[in-house]
Amino acid sequence: MSTLPTVGFIGVGYMGHGMAKNILKRGYSLWIKGNRNRQPIDSLVGMGAQEAPSVKALAEQCDIIHLCLSNSEQVQSTIRGEDGILANARAGTIVVDTSTSDPTVTLALAAELAAAGMHMVDAPLGRTPKEAESGELDAMVGCSEEIFAQVQPVIDCWAGTITRIGEVGTGHKMKLLMNFLGASYASLYSEAISLGAAVGISPHTFREVIAPSRLGSGFFNTFMQYACDRDKNAHKFSIDNMAKDIRYVNAMATDAGVMNVMASAARHYYTHTQAIGAGGDFVPMLADHVGRLNGLDIDTIARDSQPLKEA
Numbered sequence: 001m002s003t004l005p006t007v008g009f010i011g012v013g014y015m016g017h018g019m020a021k022n023i024l025k026r027g028y029s030l031w032i033k034g035n036r037n038r039q040p041i042d043s044l045v046g047m048g049a050q051e052a053p054s055v056k057a058l059a060e061q062c063d064i065i066h067l068c069l070s071n072s073e074q075v076q077s078t079i080r081g082e083d084g085i086l087a088n089a090r091a092g093t094i095v096v097d098t099s100t101s102d103p104t105v106t107l108a109l110a111a112e113l114a115a116a117g118m119h120m121v122d123a124p125l126g127r128t129p130k131e132a133e134s135g136e137l138d139a140m141v142g143c144s145e146e147i148f149a150q151v152q153p154v155i156d157c158w159a160g161t162i163t164r165i166g167e168v169g170t171g172h173k174m175k176l177l178m179n180f181l182g183a184s185y186a187s188l189y190s191e192a193i194s195l196g197a198a199v200g201i202s203p204h205t206f207r208e209v210i211a212p213s214r215l216g217s218g219f220f221n222t223f224m225q226y227a228c229d230r231d232k233n234a235h236k237f238s239i240d241n242m243a244k245d246i247r248y249v250n251a252m253a254t255d256a257g258v259m260n261v262m263a264s265a266a267r268h269y270y271t272h273t274q275a276i277g278a279g280g281d282f283v284p285m286l287a288d289h290v291g292r293l294n295g296l297d298i299d300t301i302a303r304d305s306q307p308l309k310e311a
Helices: 016-025 038-047 055-061 072-080 103-115 129-134 145-158 170-198 203-210 218-229 239-256 261-275 283-293 298-304
Strands: 007-010 030-033 064-067 094-097 119-122 137-142 159-166
Touching: 007 016, 007 055, 016 030, 016 038, 016 064, 016 129, 016 145, 030 038, 030 055, 064 072, 064 145, 072 103, 094 103, 094 145, 103 119, 103 170, 103 239, 119 145, 119 170, 129 137, 137 145, 137 170, 145 159, 159 170, 170 203, 170 218, 170 239, 170 261, 170 283, 170 298, 203 218, 203 298, 218 283, 218 298, 239 261, 239 283, 261 283, 283 298
Parallel strands: 007 030, 007 064, 064 094, 094 119, 137 159
Antiparallel strands: 119 137
16 A cells, blocks of 8 residues: 555636646655546546546545645635645645745635644745746745755655745745746736837847857846747746736735835736736737737737848
């Protein structure tokens, strides 16, 4: 009989599917609770996962429960709801929140779980669905050393790099700093692409000069893969999600009494894109929306121009 803990996974979307798949591959018994999209659920059930009809049913079966949800509101309802984890899991259960969540909420939930004899771990993610599928995500973990020792083998199933940041809440704080950079970079790249196009520098030329320089990065490469090559799947992270994250960044700065001029400025591009009904677009598509604000059709400009090396 296996001595491995039974693992639950709630939220098997773009990131969660690959993470759950890799937990299964390491021999863990896995229970999953999905949403309306049947494709990832059916895929995981076909690999040996068991589908729970409710959070309650999953919580009753599992020792370690992963959450990979869109926002803190969903995390709160999953933990605090009548059908949720607090009301139905047993003492000793460990909840691993891999969502990008509000640290204030994380700390409140951690206290409530602790009062019930349970444990909270915040382990938000770095990188993309591609690395989720290959088991090479980055994990920023907040929890005690004792609980980290218990969950590290499971996190190791889906993470290539695991960094324990500190106690509960520090993982989510670190993730917000990371997404503060991502949201700001995307805004900056979008403005630079529009300014370049307005003065005769194509997105292709911009990429060819910046990518190999000290200013290049993995984020820059996937952003420009859409801006230049129109690859909509280059970076599958929605503007809605980034808008939520930059709101959390601003709230964290307010709580800390810290000036956050850059985060406040970046937020406006995301709220604008949501206001026109395009929040479901992926983050690199922000370049098109900033272009339109400047009277530019970045799609046509990118398609009509050629890389310097092919000219």
